[in-house]
Amino acid sequence: MSGYWDPHIERMPLEDLHALQEDRLKSIVRYVYDHSAFYRRRFNEAGVEPSDIKTLADITKLPFTRKVDLRDNYPTGMFSAPKSQVVRYHVSSGTTGKPTVVGYTKGDIETWSESLARAFTSIGLGSDDVVQVAYGYGLFTGGLGAHYGAERIGAAVLPVGTGSTERQIELMQDLGTTAIACTPSYFLHIMEVAEKMGISIRNDTKLKAGIFGAEPWSLETRSRIEEATGIKAYDIYGTSEISGPLFTECHCKKGIHVWGDMFLTEVIDPKTGEPVADGERGELVFTTLHKFALPLIRYRIGDLSIMTNETCECGRTHPRILRILGRTDDMLIIRGINVFPSQVESVLMKIPEVGDHWEIIVDRKGPLDMMSVRVELTSAGFSDKIGDLMKLKKKVSKELKAVLNIAAEVDLVEPGTIPRSMGKAKRVTDNRKI
């Protein structure tokens, strides 16, 4: 099957990997203390000095950092490297506040590309592949990140960016694209447009792999995509604060490999900040071990997952995180119950009468939160007997209730009604004024 990009590092015995992490942790802590006024102040407030960090376990002595710190220190107040060493900026859109700026040294870009080169190799891509990058280019990290990673393994990159979907499909055919990187919701849209154009992705293109991320997506969506197109769909993970997209599953699809030589990953209880036991669900915390323009120490990324330190079937020893269950920011609280849009997705995608696109609308009627879920009725699901359609509504509602523990109104809508997205899909409209 697939080989390794950097076999020495990727298969390093855990003991050696931990020793490497410990060395790098000590250096990065010293480095940020010496180079960033922000960290020096933070460490001083917490009464901790770089010399207190002697082992990996000592990391818990260090204070957390959060997105709000990046915002408060906008634009570059948290940077550790001088401007002269910065070769690139990316800026996140800031849908929930001020934008955040991340910076990269030449070495940081190298590390980032290296991380994805390992990842892409692990799903079987190499120099014979044509990788169509349909993530947004520009300030967003998705496009350029995937681009550099694919170039590093010697693949031919087709930097289409987002949009012009028909053209994307034509180019996919003309240039023999074998892998595409985009959001899963955009790929669903590509599938729909290809069908309208009379093109079968399975038979009329050479596409064999999709690298999907930048938004949470469910295993059920993966099955739908794979069954409809015959490609293998892989999860990619990362956020701009820690560079951008960085990690993917390997061909075994048993979790996302988070490279331990580059990042130290912790999983904590979001309420107490204490580490959870191996294999338990919690919030991911990243410390960048080999990033120098904007190193992050114990950065609370807001994503919920489960981590395992068991060596993967593919032979890679680095820790793996399981599918992201949701971002704490995405969580809805409806009548006091936590609801993740990804849970809704996983329920809906199991129901064949329901199409690939959906949305959640939350309203407040009087004192009560009301959640409704709009789903498109597929042609296969359409019965011209009203009773059958009412039964379908009830079935969807019942299955949502079984998983979410909350009643949701289900609206059947015509196909094509729910807005398609080129980038990150907007699945939730919250009309509550709180």
Next chain:
Amino acid sequence: MAEIKQISLFVENRPGRTAKVAKTLSAAGVHIRALTIAEAGDFGVIRMVVDDPEKGYKVLKESAFTVSMTDVLAVEMKDTPGGLYEIVNTLGQSNVNVDYAYAFVTAKAQRAMLILRVDDIAKARKVLSEMGVKIATREEIQAI
């Protein structure tokens, strides 16, 4: 014998949706013989019998409607009191269930046409024929 094909559409209950259906068919030159709309709150189902169901189905599908074709019976009934009774009573006694039905009057005939969707179309055809009820063919519907 080829059954009569009814076209059914799923439509959301909002202004302009039925107009869009009518416009699509009119642009394709498809004649609507009979039409009924069943509504269920936020959505509805339009059912219709047209002169060229295959073409109607195709143009609606191309306009991204959720559309299906269903086999229905078109039976002629006497346009007098008791006309409907005779038909549904026959079906009922033969244990054929009517899922839904709608009727229209043709311009030239003195008879009304009843469109029936039943759970057992072969049996319905048989018992109605035995009763001497005239069942319209596709060609007859086309020629109306």
